[in-house]
Amino acid sequence: MRTRLEVNPELVAVAARRVMQRCEELARVTATPGHIERVYLSPEHARVNRLAAEWMREIGMSTRQDAAGNQIGRLDPGSGTAPALMIGSHLDTVPDAGRFDGIVGVLMGLEVARLLRSIHPDEGAQSPFAFALEVVAFSDEEGTRFGKALLGSSAVAGTWNDEWWALTDADGVTLRQAFLEFGLDPARIGEAARRPDELVGYLEAHIEQGPELDRRDEALAVVSSIASARRFQLVVEGEARHAGGTPYDMRHDALLGASEAALAVERICRGEHHIIGTVGQLEAFPGAVNIVPGEARFSLDLRGEFDGERDRVWDAIALELDGIMGRRGLRWQSREVHDAAAVFCAPLLQDVIRAGIGSGSEPPPTIFSRAGHDAMALGAITDVGMLFLRNPDGISHHPDEAVSTADVAAGIRALAESILHLAAEPG
Template sequence: MITGTSSTGTIDDAELSGRDMTPARRIMARADELARHSAMDGGIERVYLSPEHAEVDALAADWMREAGLATRQDASGARVGRLEGSRPGLPALILGSHLDTVPDAGRYDGPLGVLLAIEVARRIRESGRTLPFALETYAFAEEEGVRFGATLLCSRALAGTWTEDLWDLRDADGVSLRQAFTSFGLDPARVGEAARFTADPGDSEAGEKGVVGYLEAHIEQGPLLEAADRPLGVVTTIAGARRMDITVTGEARHAGGTPYPRRRDALVGAAEAVVAIERIGRDRDVIATVGRLHVEPGGVNVVPGQVVFSLDLRAETDEKRDAAWEEIRATMTEICTRRGLELGVDQFHEARSVTCAPWLADAVAAGIRTATGSDEEPMRIWSRAGHDAMAVADMCDIAMMFIRCHDGISHAPDESVLEADVAVALDAYEAAVWKLADQYGA
């Protein structure tokens, strides 16, 4: 077992078998520095195209230059660093993650992957060896979707899937995405220039627009690695999600004057449906979450006439997710019919699941074995959360490496990783890149 503490503690260097901890300490210190750039007093919040976005973009640019990378801001606002391969202008292997956050966030969800990518590029440059492809680091600026309600905007721009309807999105202050773009110094008409395409590493025609593949390192945001006493894991798939509002309509009547046989209580029916949703999720090994519930008319002495509640449904595959939804819908229909209620469903989001490319995932697994010095097969995990890799998968093959986080806590101030795990992750990430280089060299 590798032991250690968060950035505020100490580690047992003997247990690290002489591993160089300097880069890991630098990563932890930089995560702390990023955390100081926040729109929230006493917490962390950084949203797209905000002053805080500009501040951390400048830091990332400085760190990329310090690591020996050429750097630029792409047309969507993402920060890009580039290390040339064996000759200039080759297609790139991209290492990326995001610097934006949810409100009252932790400091590692996203930024850890960006910082690890920069350190990998530094190590490869300092090795004196060249790669058969360029290496690029991406610091995406809008993964969480907090400001405009649309996720993965920068990674969608990279993949060429930005759509014109996005420009009309508005934040809580009524500022449109188009206005925010212009205020930030970006040109809405040029967002298409952020797009790249899949190419072979030696394709002389592809040039710098070509992409070999995409790797992302990210905290697990779950407890599986910690429970298995593993510092790292290989992602198999990223969950596809469906989100909807479900409306149960009955009849609002006086609570005192309406006997039970005459009641069409929308809240009792909705409550029965929510319990059934949890049962179906457990039975089918899918993630089914009711996150909000609104009751009308809301009087303490009124039988509820209508309830609207949300459902977030995700699974390892779209087939499992959709089969669970069919059972949920049938069960809710039975409940409403039996109770004399009406059922309405409004789906407002659907994202397909994404499978990590075996050739890239195998390189990540090989990197983990190299870093841990173990022949044991690394733990394979499907991601219950969404990531930039989901959007990038529309452009090229992707893979991900998960890093253990304490108790699986994420999207919260108590988010925590071990410095020792960061050191092992850096070794594994670098080893994965060299593994891919050897494959292309052969």
């Protein structure tokens, strides 16, 4: 295997500064002035795709927007039929987002392609390897507009579900209608799908959306797996009665039952290893100041490193809810709205990323991702690997989200080294 990337360190530093500058440029493409918000199939989506395509062509890539609205750049090794190593992440955001979640991974992929070409100048605008290099900017990782995450990468993985066409946004626009308004043809969605034999693998660089690297004072980590997740919408049914006239021994307060359930989720999950439960939404009905709530609705997001442990904890939560609601004279029901199995990064890709980080006397950290990523969808058709970058204080999905230029430079070098190691592997 190669030892270190044969390129001037100043080129890496310049690449990192360019990534940070372009993160700022993309942050100005937003639907809400003063905040960052770019959702699927919006004018902002079209604008960032055009920018990404321009930057891809700048380094000699052929470009295309696929049938799902993903923007893809490609360097071929001489023929257009070689399998591709795909590098990327996403350019869409949550409301009031930070500048780096997803975006830094796309821009790092472009800079890695540029650097790898620079150490093989005789290749011209071609890939310097036996495989093609593709950089992909996925279009809808977050699911902000239609409530379904990973739409862009699911299309590439060939796992598109036709039931999704009926999804609607807050304005009642269906996904099918939004496709047409964006200039895409719903009937051609299958053309976005890639076959396993078309891909060598998928690598994704991403800020860690938590504090582990920051607490360890480490810049980079190898990702071992992406958390399994289940999401539920729960309803608690009680009795709405007059707030002043109903004594406590006659109350069936649905909001208090839901509130106790939320505390139970925290208590149960805090007692587990690598299980995170979050109640992110809670509503009371009829919602008047002088009425005991007769109904409460809340969400539950449950994540874990392993599917079996996650499911065991859900069973424990359900049993606890039976007890809470029984004591309070309430009824409850749940509807599962999302179920994603854990995705494990390929051992070979973990190894090449570990070698790419390299150089220290101790091996780099290996951690699992509690957040979901496009790699989860790509794992259905190819091997996936992920590189995490330190995120100060671990804050994400928030304007204070951050990453340093120095860590981006380290990540660019590590990702480029990883690809060199992968290219040197026999077979």
